[in-house]
Amino acid sequence: MKSPKKVYLENLNKTFITTGNDKVVAVNNINLKIKPGEFATMLGPSGCGKTTTLRMIAGFEMPTQGKVYIGEENVATKTPDKRDTAMVFQNYALFPHMNVFNNIAYGLKIQKRPKSEIKERVQRILKMMKMEDFSERVPGQMSGGQQQRVSLARALVMEPGVLLFDEPLSNLDAKLRIHMRDEIRKIQQNVGITSIYVTHDQEEAMAMSDKVIIMNAGVIEQEGTPQEIYQRPVNEFVANFIGRANIIDGEIEGISGKDAIVNIHGISYRTKAYKNFQTGQKIRAVIRPEGVIVGKQDFIVKVEKSVFMGQNQEYGVDFFGANLEISENNPTGKTIYRAGEQMGIGFEERALHIL
Structure with missing residues (x-):
């Protein structure tokens, strides 16, 4: 060749x-x-x-x-x-x-x-x-x-x-x-x-x-x-074109080195800042379904959909009036929440990406 x-x-x-x-x-x-x-x-x-x-x-x-x-x-x-x-x-x-x-x-x-x-x-x-x-x-x-x-x-x-x-x-x-x-x-x-x-x-x-x-x-x-x-x-x-994405609103609470502190509905998350942001700036961030942590108590949400997919448990929850998709890996032995139940969730900080 x-x-x-x-x-x-x-x-x-x-x-x-x-x-x-x-x-x-x-x-x-x-x-x-x-x-x-x-x-x-x-x-x-x-x-x-x-x-x-x-x-x-x-x-x-x-x-x-x-x-x-x-x-x-x-x-x-x-x-x-x-x-x-x-x-x-x-x-x-x-x-x-x-x-x-x-x-x-x-x-x-x-x-x-x-x-x-x-x-x-x-x-x-x-x-x-x-x-x-x-x-x-x-x-x-x-x-x-x-x-x-x-x-x-x-x-x-x-x-x-x-x-x-x-x-x-x-x-x-x-x-x-x-x-x-x-x-x-x-x-x-x-x-x-x-x-x-x-x-x-x-x-x-x-x-x-x-x-x-x-x-x-x-x-x-x-x-x-x-x-x-x-x-x-x-x-x-x-x-939205590559994979599944949850787009959520937030605000820059502060800058720390190369990281941004993001406030999402009253909860602070620290994630990498790939652009120059200003304190107080309104932003939109993406979190993939697998980046949502089930069982964390940052937010208490209502489960609207719960589907067992074998290697994953797929959830759809009401997150401040918007649908949030969650994919929990290897659900065997874990608590399975049903539609209509309350569930605690949080976000994996490094999986949160500011657009």
Whole structure:
């Protein structure tokens, strides 16, 4: 395999003109750097611009303005075949009349590679994918997961500098999706290839990525590691889009070093301040359901929902007129509160993040 390449998007913009001659800005002046060998996932709701961005990197869409660097080269005006990329598609895009070997070899044949080289590279990829026994099968004789593996092998055999994924697992059932996401991540790490992955599945993004890029309405809301995105969202959109979030009101009671003292309905909590706050400033904070401590007596709340989920007990409680979600891990042997009962709760200080 060749050395992985960096990807750098500079002031990238894409505007579509509708049939009614209206302008729709799909991607709005974004800037993004992806390191060589990094697995980056673009995540966001439908229509946020993630797929359009991926297609501009691949060359299937031309930018209205801006630059697309793959390595040191600006490829913004080049066709897909002139870019050092390969795409793994949602619908596999395999040739139904060709066997696995010929599907994987197709791109190399188009490049007019020597037969001996084609055979060696295809066999090497088949071995890597643990699919040596499938080389003579046609797509119709394989499961969805097997077909997706062939689609990935066909992309990898081209030895691209950058590998692109367009929601590749969305056609698979839940159990197979989990298996395939682990397989893709393991192969990507073994090969060390720069990968850009598009999905609307939050768990997929969290499980696979070095970097998660949250998009909304054509702009990047936040980028960072899965931990940063989950634990330190920059705004309510990100907090609500990644996992479950309780947004609560509070006030800055004081500043102590790099920490802020937050007053929430009369109870003080000390947490890390990631911005400059002023004493007396009204704030909103996010606390994840698992960051609420059941049994603490900071607040006495009424249980409105109590659901046993095996490894967790899920609660919904009335918190000063708003619904607060709680997820208590490993409820075995613990007091289980029922709907209508009173329950004491508090917040884990370091899990409280000021927006």
